[in-house]
Amino acid sequence: MPASPRILLVSPDLMVTSRVAALAREAGGSVETLRSPDQSPSSATYDLVLLDLQAVPGDAAVIVSQTHAIISRFDRESSDAPVRLVAFGPHVAKQRLDDAKAAGADAVVSRGELLGSFPAIIRRWCPPA
Numbered sequence: 001m002p003a004s005p006r007i008l009l010v011s012p013d014l015m016v017t018s019r020v021a022a023l024a025r026e027a028g029g030s031v032e033t034l035r036s037p038d039q040s041p042s043s044a045t046y047d048l049v050l051l052d053l054q055a056v057p058g059d060a061a062v063i064v065s066q067t068h069a070i071i072s073r074f075d076r077e078s079s080d081a082p083v084r085l086v087a088f089g090p091h092v093a094k095q096r097l098d099d100a101k102a103a104g105a106d107a108v109v110s111r112g113e114l115l116g117s118f119p120a121i122i123r124r125w126c127p128p129a
Helices: 014-026 060-072 094-102 111-116 118-125
Strands: 006-010 030-034 048-052 084-089 107-110
Touching (some): 014 030, 014 111, 084 118, 111 118
Parallel strands (some): 048 084
């Protein structure tokens, strides 16, 4: 796990953003939140991008594509590791999760898995420091 993972969260849901921010702090990391993939992040370096498929409206494939456009603008000079995109949503939204995976998300997880297994997700998808 990186010493201080930098996470970009794409979600307008205040409950999710506060939970993820708290979990990131517990993991020694930080979170920047975008309310939609149409916004631009203030930083240019992240270790992981989390995309909330439940709260961000629209077609999952389009949302993943828009989020990949954000990722492609990141400056990764400090690391050769690619920034990973993990999409999450309710486990009952299987088709939406499958669509996100097919559109290029590195992984899809249920919201419960994200919130319940946050340290494991950080270890799995953030490059080591």
